[in-house]
Amino acid sequence: MISGLVQILLFQGLGELISRFALPLVPGPVIGLMVLLGYLLVHGSVGASLDLVAATFSQHLGLLFIPAAVGVVMFWPQLQTHALAVVVALVASVVLTIAVTALILKALAGPDSDAR
């Protein structure tokens, strides 16, 4: 478990450095993700320790954004004022996104794609 964590932290650090000095618009962790992905593609396999750490993180990803999301208390009055805009934008956007993505895939896959 520890060696996987060390590996991830190193890639995170590398990502932060690249973001800071070369690609300021892309968040450091995302660069770290891409570099790690590149490493895995070249390496061709995932070590057991890395796999365990990654599985633990993805299982409880939700926990990690609770502190930031609780900040919603500060935006409460603003959200109440614009409640209609927020609800309409969120609902319509998710419906359209699902529909458009699915229809593009269906069109590109051709008529046989409903076979399974």
Next chain:
Amino acid sequence: MRADLPPISEIWVYLSGSPLLALILTLSAYQIGLLVYERLNRNPLVNPVAIAVLIVAVAITLIDMPYAKYFEGAQFVHFLLGTATVSLAVPIYKGFSALSGRMLPLLLALLGGGVISILSAVGLARLLGADAAIVGGLYAKSVTAPIAMGVAERIGASPTLTAVFAVSTGILGAVLGRFVLDFVGVRAWWQRGFAIGVAAHGIGTSRAFSVHPEAGAYSSMAMGMHGIIGALLIPALVSLFR
């Protein structure tokens, strides 16, 4: 009360001054969220994160703890977001190696869906008079929350609103997805799963896995691709809009 025991208020001052209280609050709220979610058969409407956020928000309001003070303690949890983001490379890698054959159509569908997601949300919110802070929070809402919050920081939007909109979008997509897909007549599991993943990231993906393993695999693939491509393209798109 014996005289040598410290008064309750002193204990309280000590506890609320250390990060421990915020950490206990965050972790136990999440555990309650998970328990409720499991008890109600993983119904997407009772999302564990949404429950936990609600519990913590009510709790800090009741004990009169300013948000900044809470965050000071909870930042240790928050810090791990970046680390967790890097670790997403592993599931994305596994996805890539399992289903690389359909890369081009998947990529095109992702780009189409991603652009529609931003245009419709930002366009409608502006049309209905939402202010700049709220509109800013909508740009990355279909990207998985840890990456979306990083993107929000880079484009000068609120990570908090982005996280809240991302979780809401995930819940909405998980709940509404099947009706939308039935309505547009898309039946193949891989197409259904991918569409849910593009729109509703992690929450949609766990819903997709519970419906069909192929839908789940493609949904998680979509979430990973949207995370990477969103982080690269959303800042550019935002600068175009402004």
